Amino acid sequence: MPTDETLSRRGLLQRTAAAPMIVPASVLGLAGATPPSDRVTLGGLGIGSRGTRDLQSFLAQSDVRFLAICDVRNERREAVKSMADKKYGNGDCSMYSEQEELWARKDIDAVLIATGDRWHAPLAIMTGNAGKDVYCEKPCSMTIAESRALAVNFQRNGRVYQAGTQRRNGINFNTAFDLARSGKLGKVHTLHAEAGPGDRWPPATTHAWLPEEPEPPKQVVDWDRWLGPAPWRPYNSQYVQGKWRGYFDFHGGGILEWGAHTVDLCQWAAGMDGTAPVEYDPKGMGSDTPYSIECRYANGLKLVIRDKGFMGLGSCAFRMEGDAGFVETADGGKVEVPADLKSQAKDATREEAGEATTRHVRDFLDCVKSRRPARANALAAAQTHIACHAAYIAFQLGRKLRFDPATDTFIGDEQANRMRSRAMRDGWRV
Numbered sequence: 145m146p147t148d149e150t151l152s153r154r155g156l157l158q159r160t161a162a163a164p165m166i167v168p169a170s171v172l173g174l175a176g177a178t179p180p181s182d183r184v185t186l187g188g189l190g191i192g193s194r195g196t197r198d199l200q201s202f203l204a205q206s207d208v209r210f211l212a213i214c215d216v217r218n219e220r221r222e223a224v225k226s227m228a229d230k231k232y233g234n235g236d237c238s239m240y241s242e243q244e245e246l247w248a249r250k251d252i253d254a255v256l257i258a259t260g261d262r263w264h265a266p267l268a269i270m271t272g273n274a275g276k277d278v279y280c281e282k283p284c285s286m287t288i289a290e291s292r293a294l295a296v297n298f299q300r301n302g303r304v305y306q307a308g309t310q311r312r313n314g315i316n317f318n319t320a321f322d323l324a325r326s327g328k329l330g331k332v333h334t335l336h337a338e339a340g341p342g343d344r345w346p347p348a349t350t351h352a353w354l355p356e357e358p359e360p361p362k363q364v365v366d367w368d369r370w371l372g373p374a375p376w377r378p379y380n381s382q383y384v385q386g387k388w389r390g391y392f393d394f395h396g397g398g399i400l401e402w403g404a405h406t407v408d409l410c411q412w413a414a415g416m417d418g419t420a421p422v423e424y425d426p427k428g429m430g431s432d433t434p435y436s437i438e439c440r441y442a443n444g445l446k447l448v449i450r451d452k453g454f455m456g457l458g459s460c461a462f463r464m465e466g467d468a469g470f471v472e473t474a475d476g477g478k479v480e481v482p483a484d485l486k487s488q489a490k491d492a493t494r495e496e497a498g499e500a501t502t503r504h505v506r507d508f509l510d511c512v513k514s515r516r517p518a519r520a521n522a523l524a525a526a527q528t529h530i531a532c533h534a535a536y537i538a539f540q541l542g543r544k545l546r547f548d549p550a551t552d553t554f555i556g557d558e559q560a561n562r563m564r565s566r567a568m569r570d571g572w573r574v
Contacts, residue, residue: 178207184512187212187252187276189243189267191224192386194281195258198308199224201505202256203231208509212238214246216366217384241366243267247274254304254512257281262374262394265290266574268305269297277304277512279505282404283396284525288533288552289565291526293574298522306508306518307525309408311460311475313507314500316492319479320464320471321413328485330468334446335414337406338461338474340398342433342451347399347539349392354380373572396536399437402460403449403532408520409462410447411531417524420531420549421447424538437535442549449535455480458497537563 186208191199202208210231213224221239228237240246246255247270254277257267265285268278278298284307285291298305311317324332339347356378359367367379374393388394395401411417421439428435436450454461458476471489472480477497479489504520511518530552537560538545546555554560568574 182513183207183209184509185251185253186210186256187214187246187249187254188224188256188258189214189246189271190220190257190259190263191215192220192258194308195256196224196227197501198256198258198279198281198505199227201502203228204502205506205509210237211252212240212246212249214240214243216241216369218364241363242369243270247271247276253277254279254508258308259372260388260394261396262286263372265294266373266568266572268294269574272298272301272303272305275301275303277508279306279308279508281308282408282525283400283529283532284404285529285533286396287565288530290574291529291533292552295523295526297574304508304511304515304518305522305525306504306511307404307408307520307522307528308501308504309405309520309525309528310500310504311405311409311462312412312519313503314492315496315503316473316477316479317409317462317500319489319492320462320473323471323481323485323489324413324464324466328469328488329464329466329471332414332445332464332466334448334465335410336454336461336463336465336472337410337447337449338402338454338459339406339435339437339449339451340402342398342431342435345398345401345451346390346432347397347435347451347536348432349390349395349397351392353377353391354382357381371569373568375569396533398451399449399536399539400529400532403535404529405460406462407447407449407532407535408524408528409460410464411528412519412524413462413464414441414445416441416445417527420527420534420547422547422549423544424535424547425544426535426539426542429539429542435539437538439531439535447531449532533564 184207186202210228213221215221225237225239229235255271257280261283264280268280271278285294323329357380359379365384422442423440425438434452436448439447455472457478458474461474463472469482469485477492477494479491481489507519534547545557545560548555
């Protein structure tokens with residue numbers, strides 16, 4: 145029997161070399177697998193219905209590995225873990241109830257945030273500060289002040305941020321963009337963004353509360369963390385089940401909800417990702433529908449946020465008008481233009497239009513690897529949301545407002561300026 149002395153380093157190496165080694169092809173990046181060094185490791189915060197659609201797109205990417213879910217609801221933790229474990233054929237997906245545990249994971253590169261709106265900006269900022277890249281659902285902020293904090297923090301910490309405004313990577317929306325940028329419409333003078341149809345998505349929110357119900361155990365639903373930075377209120381199961389929209393403390397109303405999609409397209413197509421309109425003039429204030437906010441940029445370009453009058457091409461309609469023509473498209477994929485431009489405006493099929501989220505996720509992952517800004521980066525998201533918040537403030541006050549995008553302030557209107565931010569509960573800040 146060999147002694148310790150005879151088990152020399154050379155002997156050990158010789159014995160090891162003689163033994164067969166079985167290494168899975170995936171570890172080496174063979175058989176079409178992505179090597180671990182090329183993978184983006186992902187965690188999730190607050191993944192519900194919309195977040196599940198995002199996660200499906202992430203899981204479909206060969207270079208993604210989803211490692212952990214954090215949610216204040218146990219049923220959602222279990223559902224997401226089951227989804228990931230089924231994909232990978234194991235039980236490795238970790239579950240957390242507190243985001244700090246997920247942030248502490250050194251093996252997680254990026255985080256998908258799909259909580260309710262009240263959490264989006266604070267969680268995105270804190271996740272970026274924890275050294276993770278962020279894909280965050282929209283609306284991305286609750287106030288003008290949060291929007292600016294989002295842009296400033298991601299510029300400072302150097303992390304990649306992608307707002308979930310997936311239409312920036314939609315085929316039909318890119319067709320419309322290309323028509324405008326190529327000069328086929330002539331000089332573009334007016335942009336139109338669909339706001340939430342007032343009969344289904346009222347522009348204004350309510351300050352009412354739902355009646356109190358018995359609060360469940362913390363391990364089932366952590367109500368305090370569900371509220372997060374929002375003001376405290378008694379527990380009601382309807383909030384947790386997704387019926388928080390329409391309540392002021394949790395939601396920005398139909399103008400912000402849909403403007404995060406469609407005003408974003410207008411900002412992007414017009415090359416205004418670094419600014420916002422300077423005037424906001426609300427119309428149709430007598431009822432929830434029809435209504436509009438007529439906006440103007442410093443260069444004279446008009447932006448009309450309205451809930452009616454589009455061509456019926458689907459939800460999230462977007463239109464550009466120039467002195468030589470127009471283009472309008474929506475989620476249905478069809479691209480409407482004047483007859484002389486038909487040959488240059490190919491429609492997207494329903495299937496192609498539905499690929500926008502996957503294309504948007506792919507853009508984010510490529511940027512995580514290259515470190516270039518994503519198409520819906522933090523500055524672009526901030527400026528879109530500042531425009532939407534300013535429009536909603538004008539709507540609430542029922543008067544025309546002038547705005548300075550360089551300082552994020554309304555000119556000569558102290559009441560409007562007080563509405564640029566909201567107090568957060570103790571313990572939360574951005």
